[in-house]
Amino acid sequence: MRFSTEAAITKLRPTTDNDTLGGRIWRARDALNLSAKDLANQLGVKVDTIAAWERDRSEPRTNRLFMLAGILGVPPVWLIAGIGDAPKDDLAEPATMRLRDQLAAVRKAHDETGKAISALELALTRVLQDIES
Structure with a gap:
């Protein structure tokens, strides 16, 4: 050699x-x-x-x-x-991909929960304004 x-x-x-x-x-x-x-x-x-x-x-x-x-x-x-x-x-290992999929699902649920909270806060504000009027 x-x-x-x-x-x-x-x-x-x-x-x-x-x-x-x-x-x-x-x-x-x-x-x-x-x-x-x-x-x-x-x-x-x-x-x-x-x-x-x-x-x-x-x-x-x-x-x-x-x-x-x-x-x-x-x-x-x-x-x-x-x-x-x-x-x-080359992160295509099955365990890694499963974890990434789970993380993506949790992120999506988190985003949807945030939107739902915002909508409820807005609705509550409107109801309280109607009551005060």
Whole structure:
């Protein structure tokens, strides 16, 4: 077996992803099977903001970049500069998929519950206003 200095150096050198910031955001989100709406909700931004970032029409502020990295489970340096390993998109293991499906169902129920609470509060306010009139 022959030792290659170039191969050894290549192994030590961090890999660089030549994609754009927007492309890396999209790939990391896609690897988690996370919708743009879900990501926007977690970050507290509009879906249009996520779309603009992913299309490289705008860039997130530093604090949002670090929040993004945490939510997407990638190192901030990979997200910002493409240095290091890209997220693995082979999360199709049955247990992982079941958990993701359950999480999506709970999130949906949470959103629906929030809407129901808002509707009940509004109805209660109207009833109280009618009583006071």
